[in-house]
Amino acid sequence: MSENNYFKFSNRILIAPLLGVISIWSVYWLELIFVTNFNVYGIFPRNWVGLRGVVFSPFIHGSLEHLYNNTIPLAILMASLFYFYKNVASRVLIYGILLSGLVTWIIGRPSYHIGASGLIYVLASFIFFKGVLTKYYRLIALSLMVVFVYGSLLWYIFPIKDGISWEGHLGGFLTGMLLAVLVKARTPLPKKYIWEREDYKEEEDPFLKHFDENGNFIELSDNLPEETHTSVKVNYHYKKDMPDKE
Structure with missing residues (x-):
């Protein structure tokens, strides 16, 4: 509940x-x-x-x-x-x-x-x-x-x-x-954090992967999103020369 x-x-x-x-x-x-x-x-x-x-x-x-x-x-x-x-x-x-x-x-x-x-x-x-x-x-x-x-x-x-x-x-x-x-009373269920669940696996926690066994923060380059390069196409439209008016 x-x-x-x-x-x-x-x-x-x-x-x-x-x-x-x-x-x-x-x-x-x-x-x-x-x-x-x-x-x-x-x-x-x-x-x-x-x-x-x-x-x-x-x-x-x-x-x-x-x-x-x-x-x-x-x-x-x-x-x-x-x-x-x-x-x-x-x-x-x-x-x-x-x-x-x-x-x-x-x-x-x-x-x-x-x-x-x-x-x-x-x-x-x-x-x-x-x-x-x-x-x-x-x-x-x-x-x-x-x-x-x-x-x-x-x-x-x-x-x-x-x-x-x-x-x-x-x-x-x-x-x-x-x-x-x-007497059994219905009460709100205590909130469980992700690390309190039975299926929690510490080695798969994306946050803990940023720390080594000594608790030092490390950068994980593999987890960084790859840069995406998009080409830009430019189209030029030229106007025909208008005839000179006499």
Whole structure:
């Protein structure tokens, strides 16, 4: 696939992140309107009822600060996913929510685990590892950008702070890494120069023929175009003498 066809803007790049942000803010707004709390719909590990949180937990947040902290990373990473990996973006999103939620349900502490941070870890992990695996320069640059901007997130996959679902973060990180390996995404083929091809023969390279074994430049007279001589034919036209007028 050519680079121009692959990196092509579509409405999904804006619509998907916008819908994601609107959905989490709408749920929080409903909690305020009805003066209620949806935390009980979060993931409660190793409890069959708590399994419903695998689907619902990414939309539930405990406070405005919690919601705000997840909004910007979610929007940026979703936009990056749908732009650079548009052919697999929906699958990564759905599988990422389900698998990271299941991991949290299996390894989590007996408490309600809520928030979109697990999904954010899925996206950051997938984009980083997939970019490295593709070996395509633009996607590798994106991976490095994710490390630069969100590299500090790595610390929160460990239990270093109370009140944070490190299990959800770890589940998201592992899920993103797994999806990066298993999900096959169409990416632009890396550009191969002539010397990188399998059928390349160094001794037949016209450029390298201008250098000896020590790397010194040499003139190849045999390769110079032969001078062509063309004869020029000149035709003269003579006018007859006009008779004198008396």
